[in-house]
Amino acid sequence: MAWWKRNAAQTEVAEDETEAVLESAAAAEPVAAALIQPTVDLSIQEGEPLLTVESVERTFQVGGQPLHVLKGIDMELKPRQLVMLRGRSGSGKTTLLNMIGGLDQPTKGHIFFQGLPFHTMGDNDRTLVRRKQMGFIFQAFALMPLLSAYENVELSLRMAGVPGSQWKERVTHCLDLVGLSKRMSHRPFELSGGEQQRVAIAKSIAHKPRLLLADEPTAELDSQMAAQIMSVFQDIIRTEQVTICMTTHDPTILEVADHVYEMVDGRFI
Numbered sequence: 001m002a003w004w005k006r007n008a009a010q011t012e013v014a015e016d017e018t019e020a021v022l023e024s025a026a027a028a029e030p031v032a033a034a035l036i037q038p039t040v041d042l043s044i045q046e047g048e049p050l051l052t053v054e055s056v057e058r059t060f061q062v063g064g065q066p067l068h069v070l071k072g073i074d075m076e077l078k079p080r081q082l083v084m085l086r087g088r089s090g091s092g093k094t095t096l097l098n099m100i101g102g103l104d105q106p107t108k109g110h111i112f113f114q115g116l117p118f119h120t121m122g123d124n125d126r127t128l129v130r131r132k133q134m135g136f137i138f139q140a141f142a143l144m145p146l147l148s149a150y151e152n153v154e155l156s157l158r159m160a161g162v163p164g165s166q167w168k169e170r171v172t173h174c175l176d177l178v179g180l181s182k183r184m185s186h187r188p189f190e191l192s193g194g195e196q197q198r199v200a201i202a203k204s205i206a207h208k209p210r211l212l213l214a215d216e217p218t219a220e221l222d223s224q225m226a227a228q229i230m231s232v233f234q235d236i237i238r239t240e241q242v243t244i245c246m247t248t249h250d251p252t253i254l255e256v257a258d259h260v261y262e263m264v265d266g267r268f269i
């Protein structure tokens, strides 16, 4: 299980932990604001891919033996696309998503995000690009249980170092986009699973990322709620100009994808 999945699963935190997160967010604000000043030109020309994966392999050492998980992956994400990675459990989808998100690096091959070589960049540089340009959505929603929907979205703006003067308008806009204007003051336990996932989506797009990565975002939802989430994804691609790459096991939602990559044992077929 990827560490960001584990983090998501561990967000059932106690009250004092919520306080700690809020304090660290406040402390992080000036630092984050300084960190996310663009030091490289992240704009891309029309028609160019947002992300390119070339001949990527990932091998883990398990008990002294190499485990070849990705065995030569080539793919492309274009601006404003909805792309799905489909495959059986253990086929390597999350491992690939981690590479695309700059959370891990390939053993061999190249990954370019807006022309930046993720495969050679250091951890700090990839973290900066990720904070500013990417959003993440998890199966387990990753919401702070003691904060309202509004406060959850606002927290992600604080963490991204967005100036406080912009928070209210942006939080309201993002919650409106996912159809939750009337639920802003509700806390996660006062919301349905689909509504919680929509708060998580609002949270992930609040800082205006170019790329949204979602690991099984509909896995915990019934088919009606899953369809709602896919409709929200289509809306935000149009209105927020974002590209979405998600993993799924669910064959019923594949038809809304612009492209489906089918993964079998570390390869696309």
Ligand SMILES: Nc1ncnc2c1ncn2[C@@H]1O[C@H](COP(=O)(O)OP(=O)(O)OP(=O)(O)O)[C@@H](O)[C@H]1O
Residues within 6 Å of the ligand: 001, 002, 060, 061, 062, 067, 069, 087, 088, 089, 090, 091, 092, 093, 094, 095, 096
């Ligand atoms: N850090 C790691 N160390 C060793 N093996 C790993 C590591 N990460 C993943 N693996 C192995 O790589 C394989 C693919 O895992 P991955 O999580 O990418 O699959 P998946 O397709 O996302 O599966 P699921 O749909 O169940 O989430 C699995 O056999 C897993 O045990």
